[in-house]
Amino acid sequence: MKKIRLGCIADDFTGATDLANNLVRSGMRVVQTIGVPTEDLQLDADAVVVSLKSRTIAPQDAVAQSLAALAWLQTQGAEQFYFKYCSTFDSTPQGNIGPVAEALMGALQTDFTIATPAFPDAGRTVFKGHLFVGDVLLNESGMQDHPLTPMTDPNLVRVLQAQVSCQVGLIDYKCVAQGKAAIQARIAQLTDQGVKIAVVDAVSNDDLYRLGPALAQMPLLTAGSGVAIALGTNFDIAPNDQAGTLPKATGFKAVVSGSCSRATNAQVAEFITKGGQCFMVNPLALDAAETVINEALAWAEQRLGEQPILIYSTAQPDDLKTVQQKLGVEQAGALVEQTLASIAVGLCRLGVKQLVVAGGETSGAVVQALQIDQLQIGSQIDPGVPWCGAYSRAIDAVMHITLKSGNFGSVDFFTQSFERLA
Ligand SMILES: Nc1ncnc2c1ncn2[C@@H]1O[C@H](COP(=O)(O)OP(=O)(O)OP(=O)(O)O)[C@@H](O)[C@H]1O
Numbered sequence: 001m002k003k004i005r006l007g008c009i010a011d012d013f014t015g016a017t018d019l020a021n022n023l024v025r026s027g028m029r030v031v032q033t034i035g036v037p038t039e040d041l042q043l044d045a046d047a048v049v050v051s052l053k054s055r056t057i058a059p060q061d062a063v064a065q066s067l068a069a070l071a072w073l074q075t076q077g078a079e080q081f082y083f084k085y086c087s088t089f090d091s092t093p094q095g096n097i098g099p100v101a102e103a104l105m106g107a108l109q110t111d112f113t114i115a116t117p118a119f120p121d122a123g124r125t126v127f128k129g130h131l132f133v134g135d136v137l138l139n140e141s142g143m144q145d146h147p148l149t150p151m152t153d154p155n156l157v158r159v160l161q162a163q164v165s166c167q168v169g170l171i172d173y174k175c176v177a178q179g180k181a182a183i184q185a186r187i188a189q190l191t192d193q194g195v196k197i198a199v200v201d202a203v204s205n206d207d208l209y210r211l212g213p214a215l216a217q218m219p220l221l222t223a224g225s226g227v228a229i230a231l232g233t234n235f236d237i238a239p240n241d242q243a244g245t246l247p248k249a250t251g252f253k254a255v256v257s258g259s260c261s262r263a264t265n266a267q268v269a270e271f272i273t274k275g276g277q278c279f280m281v282n283p284l285a286l287d288a289a290e291t292v293i294n295e296a297l298a299w300a301e302q303r304l305g306e307q308p309i310l311i312y313s314t315a316q317p318d319d320l321k322t323v324q325q326k327l328g329v330e331q332a333g334a335l336v337e338q339t340l341a342s343i344a345v346g347l348c349r350l351g352v353k354q355l356v357v358a359g360g361e362t363s364g365a366v367v368q369a370l371q372i373d374q375l376q377i378g379s380q381i382d383p384g385v386p387w388c389g390a391y392s393r394a395i396d397a398v399m400h401i402t403l404k405s406g407n408f409g410s411v412d413f414f415t416q417s418f419e420r421l422a
């Protein structure tokens with residue numbers, strides 16, 4: 001068995017590919033697994049990202065799954081561990097980021113870790129402990145209306161402190177600007193004060209490159225994907241063109257979108273405006289889900305060809321609220337996810353081999369329905385979103401798939417992504 005260097009645990013599937021993408025950018029060869037594998041890794045990789053679907057589950061369940069992932073990664077020889085969560089934090093006071101971080105620290109017997117969702121390439125910056133999305137604070141970014149994890153407080157020290165029993169501190173931008181020695185001195189100071197988790201400011205990739213070397217000996221990192229851009233060198237690996245090579249793409253092209261984020265709404269609107277063929281799934285019609293699935297696939301069968309088609313449930317906040325009030329937030333989410341996942345499998349049976357999925361939870365449901373166990377990470381389409389190569393047991397075929405985080409991607413992502421693969 002070949003040993004891996006870095007073992008990662010991601011709390012959702014799109015988040016896992018985002019992290020894997022940034023590790024590839026730093027030169028590492030990366031495999032993403034869907035869930036915790038039961039066997040040794042077959043592929044050769046420098047880093048493995050185990051994707052869980054734990055972002056919105058109860059803390060004790062997220063802890064159990066994360067510890068299981070850690071245990072498997074330890075058997076694969078990992079020297080350092082990385083707990084990846086969302087760049088918009090996506091964790092209310094009842095959330096599980098804090099409990100998972102504390103449990104992993106306990107299992108690794110380490111008394112200090114960092115926490116930073118900063119991902120400047122995607123506009124996520126942390127300044128004085130406050131998370132910004134683009135030019136606005138987190139709680140003004142649209143995340144206050146997230147269907148599952150509304151974020152109403154941008155102060156991450158406060159948000160994280162509410163989730164943990166240990167003390168949370170801050171490594172601020174002035175310290176980060178001074179680089180490795182200053183950051184390590186600050187860590188020593190915080191440790192003396194009894195702080196066990198420090199939120200770290202980062203407003204640019206340069207900040208992340210200054211932070212990276214200071215983390216080389218830290219057993220556990222907790223972060224969004226941004227920190228990963230600076231980790232390759234800690235393992236004597238330099239950025240290179242080979243890390244993200246995939247086989248040539250074949251088959252029809254389709255997009256399945258269950259994300260209701262601002263970015264995805266704009267991408268759906270752009271696709272429609274530009275004359276793209278699309279089919280809307282109405283959640284209020286899903287008491288007859290089987291009928292809707294059959295209608296969607298019959299519609300698709302007539303249209304699959306050169307151009308990508310789009311099947312979506314993406315809705316604006318007001319429409320989303322109406323549906324949630326009628327069906328319940330969780331029930332609506334699960335029903336739509338399962339419907340879109342069945343449609344995705346049906347599309348692949350019709351010959352789709354290039355599939356874009358929008359939304360983390362939606363991606364989780366689709367990948368599970370396609371029975372994909374591992375993703376080989378290819379090249380980046382947009383910050384945080386790579387194409388991946390995968391074998392689907394459900395359709396017994398190799399395919400290309402990209403899992404787009406709700407908030408990621410340029411406005412023309414639903415067409416651009418396929419052009420990148422051509
Ligand atoms: N029209 C709709 N009405 C109610 N719920 C919906 C509708 N469309 C999608 N959903 C649900 O909303 C949730 C969207 O979450 P998902 O993680 O897929 O997207 P996201 O939050 O934008 O992405 P990310 O987690 O990557 O930021 C899913 O549970 C999905 O099933």
Ligand SMILES: O=C(O)[C@@H](O)C(=O)CO
Pocket residue numbers: 012014015016018019085086087088224225360384405406407
């Ligand atoms: O960090 C992000 O924003 C994404 O990778 C993600 O986790 C969205 O689900």
